[in-house]
Amino acid sequence: MKVLKERDSFLSNYEVAEHLKEIKKKYNWTFTKEDEQDLHNDKRKNKKRFAACGVNLEVITRDILSYVSNSATASIDSTEKFSELVQFLNNYELMKVEKLQIVNSLPRSMVTLYSIVEECDQRFDEQICNNILEKI
Template sequence: MEIISENAASLSNYEVFVHLQKIKESRKKQKGQLATITYETLRYLEETSCKNQNPEDITQCLKDLEEFNLNKSEKLMLVNTPPATPLEIQLMIEESEERLSEEQVQTILSILAKHFPHLHIVKTEQEDEENLD
């Protein structure tokens, strides 16, 4: 495989999910490895948060996050796997303790909860199950 363009944009999980769904639904049936890769990747992405996302929420979320001076890869991680705790933000954002105050971290969490509310419901259910054990 040859790299054609090093500056190609990174895709979010949602964009990959939509693209693979189009490939799967196309009248042209894929054969061999492409069909397997498409099937397996779609199966994985259906279990992630991207299946409940939409372009409008992602766009608005990115606009709301502009004030925090996050780089592209950090924004991509926040959209692909929206954190629910300050610890998760600390793991995703480089030098977050120096770059962000506790108030800013809480603001980021509330922005993500506003645009991706289904994530926090799922996490809460998982936490409830853990508490029962």
């Protein structure tokens, strides 16, 4: 197998979830009773459920959306909040991977933040760490 295009950037759990929600909507998949009710009330109800892309994609989409909805990332409910958080983190000298881990786990304690950010106690003072935690 040959890699055609290398990864240009990392994706956060929020970005993956948003993409999978679009796929779910496109193919009229329902994973919960609420989804079925929404589809029934929607104007698209006459469209058939499209499954030509394969059952495996549907199963993976369902499982990933279930995982993300139960994770800390579920508290980010809009693209504006996500963008605001990323722009806030860009103000600090954090590596891309650290920003990604912060966005994915949304640490609520200093201990968790210290475990994500390498040498956090040497790179940032306690006030900066508290500012990051308050923003989250």
